[in-house]
Every structure is written in C-alpha cells, then in structure tokens.
Amino acid sequence: MRELAARAEQLADAIEALRRQLSRGEDTLRRTGYRLDDAAGWIRQAAQDLQATASDMARLAALPTDACTLPWGVCPEHGNTLATSGGVTACKSAGCRRAWGYNRDTVPCAEPVTHRLIDAGGVETLVCDGHAVAARDQLVGARLEPLTP
Ligand SMILES: [Zn+2]
Ligand SMILES: [Zn+2]
Structure with a gap:
C-alpha cells in the first residue's frame, strides 16, 4: 500500500x-x-x-487483545460525539479538546473493555468506557455492568 x-x-x-x-x-x-x-x-x-x-x-x-468489540470509535469520555472532517476526528462535546489525526469514527474501537452491555434482547457485548456512555445515552432498555478486573 x-x-x-x-x-x-x-x-x-x-x-x-x-x-x-x-x-x-x-x-x-x-x-x-x-x-x-x-x-x-x-x-x-x-x-x-x-x-x-x-x-x-x-x-x-495493532488492536490490543482487550479492545472494545465495536467497529467504530467514540470519545473515551463522551461517547458518540465525534465529527470528522478532512481526515481529522474531533469530539464535539463542550470543553472536550480531544482530536485524532485519522477517521476515528470509521475504524474499530481500540479502547480497553470496561463494561458488559446487555441489550433489551439479552445480547451481551463487551465495550469500553466511551461506548458505555454512548449506550447509556442511546440504547433503550439496555443494561451495563462494570467488569471487575
Ligand atoms: Zn469528548
Ligand atoms: Zn469502544
């Protein structure tokens, strides 16, 4: 390439x-x-x-073996708040200055797994902090359980 x-x-x-x-x-x-x-x-x-x-x-x-299993990135603190333009992704949450020099919202999440997400249908997914925040905001009827290391 x-x-x-x-x-x-x-x-x-x-x-x-x-x-x-x-x-x-x-x-x-x-x-x-x-x-x-x-x-x-x-x-x-x-x-x-x-x-x-x-x-x-x-x-x-280079994805770590304990990486979040979701195929798109989020802000590790604010969840689904990313906007990408010209190859740079930034968090749009007020006061968050995080930015990444690639299209973070279209590549698999590389943050470490911290929660078990159980959706309304009982399907379990291991997710990171940022995806737990996003699920809390967006998924109706989902449960989150912190993983104990
Ligand atoms: Zn943020
Ligand atoms: Zn994640």
Missing part, C-alpha cells in the same frame, strides 16, 4: 515536470497542458487515500 502511494507520488511529480516543460514552450504548446494540473492533483489525492488506508490497516493490526 505504501509502495503504491509512493508510485502515485512519483507519477504526480512526473506529470508536474511535463507541465513545467510544456509551459516553457510556444503558446499553442503551453495551452495543451491545461489538463495536467488537475491530473497531478487527482493522483496526489489518490496517494493520500492510499496512505490513509495503509494507516487504518496498521491500526487494525
């Missing part, structure tokens, strides 16, 4: 070099290069997407 991202960066560099070469040419030649700025930009975006995917995969591989 990182290898593909590096190749995409090289391709973008090569397109920009070609663009510079054309812009030194005669007027008619210069104008033929107008698509290349966009082309290089798209390939740079593709390289960034590949890098972000590689980072998500590394985070998955």
Whole structure:
C-alpha cells in the first residue's frame, strides 16, 4: 500500500515536470497542458487515500487483545460525539479538546473493555468506557455492568 502511494507520488511529480516543460514552450504548446494540473492533483489525492488506508490497516493490526468489540470509535469520555472532517476526528462535546489525526469514527474501537452491555434482547457485548456512555445515552432498555478486573 505504501509502495503504491509512493508510485502515485512519483507519477504526480512526473506529470508536474511535463507541465513545467510544456509551459516553457510556444503558446499553442503551453495551452495543451491545461489538463495536467488537475491530473497531478487527482493522483496526489489518490496517494493520500492510499496512505490513509495503509494507516487504518496498521491500526487494525495493532488492536490490543482487550479492545472494545465495536467497529467504530467514540470519545473515551463522551461517547458518540465525534465529527470528522478532512481526515481529522474531533469530539464535539463542550470543553472536550480531544482530536485524532485519522477517521476515528470509521475504524474499530481500540479502547480497553470496561463494561458488559446487555441489550433489551439479552445480547451481551463487551465495550469500553466511551461506548458505555454512548449506550447509556442511546440504547433503550439496555443494561451495563462494570467488569471487575
Ligand atoms: Zn469528548
Ligand atoms: Zn469502544
């Protein structure tokens, strides 16, 4: 994945070099290069997407064995209060300054398990502090039991 991202960066560099070469040419030649700025930009975006995917995969591989079992992240203190924009996730709860340099709300939760959540149908899930807060706020009829280490 990182290898593909590096190749995409090289391709973008090569397109920009070609663009510079054309812009030194005669007027008619210069104008033929107008698509290349966009082309290089798209390939740079593709390289960034590949890098972000590689980072998500590394985070998955590094999940601790006692990690929360839910497949999306929350604020460890406030629960489902996250908002993501431009690859940065921040907690929107007043006074909480937590932020993460990746799309935390779309990758599996890596916080340690602290509670057993039993939903209204009796299904048990092991969850972290943040997901316990979220369940308290959002799940009707659910019970939470703290785990004793
Ligand atoms: Zn928070
Ligand atoms: Zn969790």
